[in-house]
Amino acid sequence: MDPAILIGLVIAFGSLFAMMTLEGTAVTAVLIPAPMILVLGASLAVGMAGGTLSDTISALKALPKAFIGKSVKPKVTIARLVTLAETARAEGLLALEQEAENESDPFLKRALQSVADGTDGEELRILLEDEIHTADRSARNAARYFTSVGGYAPTIGIIGTVVSLIHVLEKLDSPATLGPMIATAFVATLWGLLSANFIFLPIGTRLKRLAELENERMTLLMEGVLAIHAGSQPRLLGERLRAMVPRAKDSEAA
Numbered sequence: 001m002d003p004a005i006l007i008g009l010v011i012a013f014g015s016l017f018a019m020m021t022l023e024g025t026a027v028t029a030v031l032i033p034a035p036m037i038l039v040l041g042a043s044l045a046v047g048m049a050g051g052t053l054s055d056t057i058s059a060l061k062a063l064p065k066a067f068i069g070k071s072v073k074p075k076v077t078i079a080r081l082v083t084l085a086e087t088a089r090a091e092g093l094l095a096l097e098q099e100a101e102n103e104s105d106p107f108l109k110r111a112l113q114s115v116a117d118g119t120d121g122e123e124l125r126i127l128l129e130d131e132i133h134t135a136d137r138s139a140r141n142a143a144r145y146f147t148s149v150g151g152y153a154p155t156i157g158i159i160g161t162v163v164s165l166i167h168v169l170e171k172l173d174s175p176a177t178l179g180p181m182i183a184t185a186f187v188a189t190l191w192g193l194l195s196a197n198f199i200f201l202p203i204g205t206r207l208k209r210l211a212e213l214e215n216e217r218m219t220l221l222m223e224g225v226l227a228i229h230a231g232s233q234p235r236l237l238g239e240r241l242r243a244m245v246p247r248a249k250d251s252e253a254a
Helices: 004-022 033-049 053-068 074-091 093-101 106-116 121-169 175-185 187-229 234-244 247-253
Strands: none
Touching: 004 053, 004 187, 033 053, 033 121, 033 187, 053 121, 053 187, 074 093, 074 187, 074 234, 093 106, 093 187, 106 121, 106 187, 121 175, 121 187, 175 187, 187 234
16 A cells, blocks of 8 residues: 555645644634535535546545555566466466466456467457556546546635625624624635645546556556567566666666
């Protein structure tokens, strides 16, 4: 598990609460149920309205991945593929059927089984590319949902503030209460901006990044399996796969 999102959100909310404390503002001043319900509930709802019900359900199911999802280091993937290449070179492609039975990764498991079954190289590439594309599209749809919700939230916060100000204008005959009521009215705007920039947009961006990393991993697996299918020498396969890893990850792939 990569704790980046948890660390980031804790620091972000901590900075907000620190500012409020230093300025003498009570935290309870912004923890008002009505604007929170409007902003959070309506934002999620209009995000659903902007897509399909299945999109929303898939996005909500993907939500835990933003917090507990992890990516496999390229060096681990490459080491596994080199080991498989050595097995195939020593015992033949049929030996990959046993490797497939012991493999926990569904994508690699299916790829190895296809190789062992004698699937043609070009057909195998098409099959694996289609699977990668489908998985990537699903992951990016989840990210897109939370990003769109983050776009709606600030405007919905403004709507809440306008509604509250209408109520304030109805109470002009009570000047003593105007200050607190106006302050409360702007809490909706605060929650609109806060939920967008501290919650929804980071989650959407996180899911998008995890989708990119998973796409890279699956592509690495695909190229490795296809090379094994073609009879690539294990050492050369390792060098080729390491060359596919971005320079920023060279230390991980070494």
